[in-house]
Amino acid sequence: MTIDATPRITRSIAEFAICTESADIPDAARRIATRALVDTLAVAVLGTHDIASRALMETVLTPPPAEHGATVLATGGKAPAHVAALLNATAGHADDYDDHLVDTNGHPSVVLIPALLAAGEAADVSGRDILDAYVIGHQVMCAVSAGLPVRAHWQEGWHATSTVGIIGATAAVARLRQLTILQTRYALGLAASMAGGSRQNCGFVTKPLHAGLAASNAVLAVDLAERGYDADPDQLEAPLGFFKVFGVNPDLRKVEPVLEERWTVTTRGLNVKTFPACYAVHPAARAASELRGQVLDIEAIESVDVTVQPTGLVGPIHHRPETGLQAKFSLEYTVAAALADGPPTLKTFTDATVQRTDLQQLLRRVRTHENPVPPTGPEEFTRWYATVEVHFNDGDRKITRADMPHGFTLDPLTDQEIQNKFNDCLTSSATPWDAATLGAQLWSMDQLPRIRSLFAEQTHLAGRATASV
Known part of the structure; x- marks a missing residue:
């Protein structure tokens, strides 16, 4: 039996x-x-x-x-x-x-x-x-x-x-x-x-x-x-x-x-x-916002490299967003907006903001990668991480890293x-x-x-x- x-x-x-x-x-x-x-x-x-x-x-x-x-x-x-x-x-x-x-x-x-x-x-x-x-x-x-x-x-x-x-x-x-x-x-x-x-x-x-x-x-x-x-x-x-x-x-x-x-x-x-966007983009937005706080010259940016944990690129499926809804699922846009304007808000994801010429130009310079080991900081991370590395026309670069954002269950609001x-x-x-x-x-x-x-x-x-x- x-x-x-x-x-x-x-x-x-x-x-x-x-x-x-x-x-x-x-x-x-x-x-x-x-x-x-x-x-x-x-x-x-x-x-x-x-x-x-x-x-x-x-x-x-x-x-x-x-x-x-x-x-x-x-x-x-x-x-x-x-x-x-x-x-x-x-x-x-x-x-x-x-x-x-x-x-x-x-x-x-x-x-x-x-x-x-x-x-x-x-x-x-x-x-x-x-x-x-x-x-x-x-x-x-x-x-x-x-x-x-x-x-x-x-x-x-x-x-x-x-x-x-x-x-x-x-x-x-x-x-x-x-x-x-x-x-x-x-x-x-x-x-x-x-x-x-x-x-x-x-x-x-x-x-x-x-x-x-x-x-x-x-x-x-x-x-x-x-x-x-x-x-x-x-x-x-x-x-x-x-x-x-x-x-x-x-x-x-x-x-x-x-x-x-x-x-x-x-x-x-x-x-x-x-802020109102796919949660997968929040760590990168936090890192980019921190770099913005260092008074970046946006016009001098040559390229931006964003690295996240494995599978971190599965959720943000829109790489060249044209609307506010698409931008909520775009790692490139969220990083560009945070570098240009600081921490994202409701206004960040309006059609008018997404279609701004400066943001459309900047997001095209953002490259995304996955890596099980963060490029900077300790190898260990909780759940997710994101690093944002900005390369400038004069050869200078700045890099920062953020793990789970404020509001995460281990760092609640x-x-x-x-x-x-x-x-x-x-x-x-x-x-x-x-x-x-x-x-x-x-x-x-x-x-x-x-x-x-x-x-x-x-x-x-x-x-x-x-x-x-």
Whole structure:
């Protein structure tokens, strides 16, 4: 008799999501979830002005059922929960300013937070319920990423924010909605059929839609499972299931040890961005900004050599960007802009700035390389590194190195720095939210008894208590 040794990953994730006791989740984990909440709401409100958010809203928004509406950040109006998740997550990823996690090679919060807020508002759960479900979803994403493994999955062209994100968000929403374990297994099977997202679309309006679809489909998968849809209850590990389809020599034995970790949100954390671009360009931008601080003569630059760790050039796919969206995925442009203007800001990635003649000329002098050993400084580095070496026409040269930037999980932003980013994002948008009031409520999410009050008070303040779209 043969024994099937295939790990029952779908059941394990379902049991973990549904059976984990709230008392087992420490306040430190909820605090990180609270910080993620504040940061994610900031970038989601900021992104509501973007074409990715506006065009999508005009296309899909419909009047909500009165008893199941969820808030659309762009307007304060209501929509069905899966539509609100679609719109808010797309907005949250529109500027590529949302947080990042190396372990998942993607952006966890921009899928989790919009899905949980929409599903949670429709069900009127507590703030603690939202935070606990976030902790669960983060851990499921890390576990699935370990089994794929995610780096090889990502190099094959999959956008892990979407493919991995929908699985983690589905587990989190299923917990929030108190599905049974079998219903949760069905929901995970449904989500596996909805997974997708190609990295070739990075630098185009389509990319933020990946996050929107993952969040929306996670809510939809739970809705359908709750209403009687079934799916293979062992879909993820099945012969034609998620890991077979999306994995590259997947190792399912690595999934459950991550589920047993306490807790990935504290052990693996989050990387919070200080400017809106692909996280892979942040170390090089930091190094180039430091050189800019040495009063470089940009006109005298002959060439620039940028060296990063192996696979560091896989993400920045646009070498001659012509738009702000493409520039977010261009190592050459980000280094050129930092050398010319200093640390990148929101303005750095506008079409007008990208098309400046001086930056277009300078980025063409930037050459990029990968090397397992940094050209300067110690051979050891944490996760990523970047060196920027500037060669001048007179033969002089300057070189500097930066490893992971401030905001990395081992060098996190302070609460005040996150609040400053929140304020900047909200003042840069044209939405109805009052930054001080909403910010105070978000920081107190753990004490909020009914999630519907979070946005109801805000829309009242804005004179939009009965707003609809």
